[in-house]
Amino acid sequence: MKLYNLKDHNEQVSFSQAVKQGLGSQQGLFFPLELPEFELTDIDAMLEMDFVSRSSKILSAYIGDEIAPHQLAERVKTAFAFPAPVAKVSDDISCLELFHGPTLAFKDFGGRFMAQMLSYVSGADEQITILTATSGDTGAAVAHAFYGMENVRVVILYPQGKISPLQEKLFCTLGGNIETIAIDGDFDACQALVKQAFDDEELKKAIGLNSANSINISRLLAQICYYFEAVAQLPQEKRNQLVVSVPSGNFGDLTAGLLAKSLGLPIKRFIAATNANDTVPRFLQGGSWTPNATVATLSNAMDVSQPNNWPRVEELFRRKTWRLTDLAYGAVSDDTTEATMRELAEIGYISEPHAAIAYRLLRDQLQEGEFGLFLGTAHPAKFKESVEAILGQALPLPQELADRAGLPLLSHTMPADFAPLRAFLLKA
Numbered sequence: 001m002k003l004y005n006l007k008d009h010n011e012q013v014s015f016s017q018a019v020k021q022g023l024g025s026q027q028g029l030f031f032p033l034e035l036p037e038f039e040l041t042d043i044d045a046m047l048e049m050d051f052v053s054r055s056s057k058i059l060s061a062y063i064g065d066e067i068a069p070h071q072l073a074e075r076v077k078t079a080f081a082f083p084a085p086v087a088k089v090s091d092d093i094s095c096l097e098l099f100h101g102p103t104l105a106f107k108d109f110g111g112r113f114m115a116q117m118l119s120y121v122s123g124a125d126e127q128i129t130i131l132t133a134t135s136g137d138t139g140a141a142v143a144h145a146f147y148g149m150e151n152v153r154v155v156i157l158y159p160q161g162k163i164s165p166l167q168e169k170l171f172c173t174l175g176g177n178i179e180t181i182a183i184d185g186d187f188d189a190c191q192a193l194v195k196q197a198f199d200d201e202e203l204k205k206a207i208g209l210n211s212a213n214s215i216n217i218s219r220l221l222a223q224i225c226y227y228f229e230a231v232a233q234l235p236q237e238k239r240n241q242l243v244v245s246v247p248s249g250n251f252g253d254l255t256a257g258l259l260a261k262s263l264g265l266p267i268k269r270f271i272a273a274t275n276a277n278d279t280v281p282r283f284l285q286g287g288s289w290t291p292n293a294t295v296a297t298l299s300n301a302m303d304v305s306q307p308n309n310w311p312r313v314e315e316l317f318r319r320k321t322w323r324l325t326d327l328a329y330g331a332v333s334d335d336t337t338e339a340t341m342r343e344l345a346e347i348g349y350i351s352e353p354h355a356a357i358a359y360r361l362l363r364d365q366l367q368e369g370e371f372g373l374f375l376g377t378a379h380p381a382k383f384k385e386s387v388e389a390i391l392g393q394a395l396p397l398p399q400e401l402a403d404r405a406g407l408p409l410l411s412h413t414m415p416a417d418f419a420p421l422r423a424f425l426l427k428a
Contacts (some may be wrong), residue, residue, distance in 0.1 A: 006028050006312070015067075020118070021210070043265065053073070056072050075120060084226045093372040096226065099376060135163065155180075156179070157181050164383050224257075244267055247375060251310050255309045277302065350380050362374045
């Protein structure tokens, strides 16, 4: 598999290089040089497969002969050791629940697959430092995926006071090879620090720097697989008019869904669902890319004004000669999010803010004869305080959260300044 740098098409790397490198020069994202596509008969046959077998076939289409099929299948089996069920919400809308992994969020799929790939492509004595920014769920998924791995140091930046307490507990209580830093700033400030680190060639070489954000191609490719898993669970008559609504922050999830469509998965259209941080909806509406300052919302994992994966979305549309005007979109306020969560509860489905936003736009935009699917990206209990306050009912804690809720936080605190972060990364 060859990938090219979106900011320098002359920089081309193998899958293994892209996994280890994370970003290309000028902070450019890697993108597949070849865009594989399955025949319709292949798609039908794949939808009859089990999750791991199908996912291995999908990933092999991109990775090629760099990893032998049986070895890839073993790694996929280890990474995807939990289900992604489709839950009925109403007659014409269901939720793809991606929160049944160890950290109760969709990031478990990408985080665990990346950990498997990085351990496969790295030498036994190669020291690696994973540096990543999180707006909530990435941190936990990455921390748990890499926890206890030899020769891997994980440093996670997150905006202080801007993620839920239980989200924080999930990844800031591990210790060991997992180090967490609460940054005095928003997620975009955290992400900017990560980019500065990747621009520092001396630092990169000294600590073997890598990233586990959705900018890493292995995480992105893993996310394609659960779109196929969703369609496989639908009856044939609902597959042909499928509309998928994706709660979007850094836009990795939507990028993966579009890549699934590019492979031949029958998805009629996508809805890019955001909160008040609506750079993409405003761009799609008016054609001007004008990020505002990030604002804090109930759906904190989507509090991103400059989504890193958007260049990949534009590149895919260009390569496939799709029209960006065909991408549906919308932004939902906190008030509407709360009202939607209560509406869902009344029809028997307990949701959290991110999924509620995707549901709201899907409900509002679904046309007669279509079937809607929205992504449930995190377990409602990860937002226990806000969900309970909005719905006026108690949520039991899943065991994964209950086990960590009483543990002390082990985080460092730091200003949004690269100099102290650089010094921290260089310390033994």
